[in-house]
Amino acid sequence: MRARMALMGKDYEHREVDLKNRPQAIYDVSPKGTVPVLVLDHGQILDESLEILHWAHPETARAEFKIWTARCDTEFKHHLDRYKYATRFEGVNAEDHRNLACAFLYDLNQSLESPPDFFKSHYVQFQMALGPFVRQFALADRAWFDAQRWNSVHAWLEEFLQSSLFQGVMKKYPVWVEKS
Ligand SMILES: N[C@@H](CCC(=O)N[C@@H](CS)C(=O)NCC(=O)O)C(=O)O
Numbered sequence: 001m002r003a004r005m006a007l008m009g010k011d012y013e014h015r016e017v018d019l020k021n022r023p024q025a026i027y028d029v030s031p032k033g034t035v036p037v038l039v040l041d042h043g044q045i046l047d048e049s050l051e052i053l054h055w056a057h058p059e060t061a062r063a064e065f066k067i068w069t070a071r072c073d074t075e076f077k078h079h080l081d082r083y084k085y086a087t088r089f090e091g092v093n094a095e096d097h098r099n100l101a102c103a104f105l106y107d108l109n110q111s112l113e114s115p116p117d118f119f120k121s122h123y124v125q126f127q128m129a130l131g132p133f134v135r136q137f138a139l140a141d142r143a144w145f146d147a148q149r150w151n152s153v154h155a156w157l158e159e160f161l162q163s164s165l166f167q168g169v170m171k172k173y174p175v176w177v178e179k180s
Contacts, residue, residue, distance in 0.1 A: 001131075001132040001166075001169055001170075002036075002049040002050075002052075002053060002128055002129060002132050003035075003036035003038065003049045003052040003053070004036075004169035005127075005128040005131075005132075005165055005166070005168075005169050006049075006052050006053040006055075006056040006057060006128055007038070007052065007056055008165065008168060008169065010056060012038070014173060014176075015176035016173035016174060016175050016176050017035050017175070017176065018175045019035070023176070023177075023178055024178075025178055029045050029047075030045055030047040032047065034047070036049050036052055038051075038052045038055070040055075050069055050073060050129075053069075053125075053128065053129055057125050057128075059122060059125065060122070060125050060129060062118075064116070064118040064119075065118070065122060065125070065126075065129070068108075068126065068129065068130060069129050069130075071104055072104065072129065072130050072133055075103075075104060076101055076104040076105075076133060076137075077133060078097075079097040079098070079100045079101035079104075080097075080101055080133060080136060080137050080140075082094065082096075082097035083095075083097040083098045083101060083137070083140055084136065084137075084140045098140075098141075098144075101137060102148075105134070105137070105148075105150055105153055106150065108130070108134070108150075108153055108156075109150040109151070109152045109153045112152035112153065112155075112156050113152050124165060127156075127159075127160045127163065127165060127166075128165065131157070131160040131166065134153065134156075134157050134160075135157060135160070135161065138157055
């Protein structure tokens with residue numbers, strides 16, 4: 001979702017991959033076989049959504065922005081995965097990780113309450129970068145999420161979910177089939 005939003009309005013060929021039946025072509029360009037993968041004209045491969053965001057919106061590589069994306073992709077994502085998919089990890093308690101993930105959301109809430117200038121001037125880029133992960137966290141238990149006192153995060157997420165940015169990438173794409 002992050003990469004799709006980052007690439008909105010760019011001229012590129014979208015190849016939808018069925019993760020249960022991945023084509024050889026994805027492994028040929030990126031052996032880890034995860035999406036997203038962006039192949040640039042001169043053959044350079046970007047196979048992390050953050051790299052794709054940086055490529056499409058270079059201002060997101062600046063330090064003021066990276067503080068958030070680094071924290072989202074390491075600390076928050078780590079706890080989000082263990083909260084959502086606790087059974088896939090040995091000895092993991094979902095609630096512990098839900099609580100640990102809250103530190104990020106608490107800080108995000110504070111920043112949204114009195115946003116630094118960079119946050120205000122790059123609002124849409126922040127939505128692309130962080131929105132999909134906050135959405136996943138919220139959807140894991142929406143009633144619990146809604147009961148927390150993060151009013152600014154709630155409003156921010158709702159605005160993101162209603163945005164043409166997010167709505168524009170939520171459509172279903174036909175799975176890409178390699179022409180023989
Ligand atoms: N760090 C990666 C994570 C990518 C990722 O987890 N992609 C998922 C789909 S959204 C995937 O390909 N899952 C299949 C797998 O991990 O084998 C990024 O943000 O680009």
